[in-house]
Amino acid sequence: MSPMMLVLSLLLSAAMIGVAVMAVWPARSTAVAVLAAGAVSLMASIMFLVLAAPDVAMTEAAIGSGLTTFLFFFVLGRVRSGKDD
Secondary structure, X not given: OOHHHHHHHHHHHHHHHHHHHHXXXXXXXXXXXXXXXXXXXXXXXXXXXXXXXXXXXXXXXXXXXXXXXXXXXHHXXXXXXXXXX
């Protein structure tokens, strides 16, 4: 692994830890926590690209970052509106 890739991996790992701490911080709102979790997932997909695993990166970006974040916001909207089905 080249020194440039090592520095990129360390910076990305530090950013992921920072955003993950923001996601679980007690004073934050639920929407901020969902967005932070989606951001951690997106950074994980970038990390998979750095580690030369593009298929895993695409799956993580699509499912972990995209679909899961959408589903959390959809459910959050349904719970806040108080609709029963």
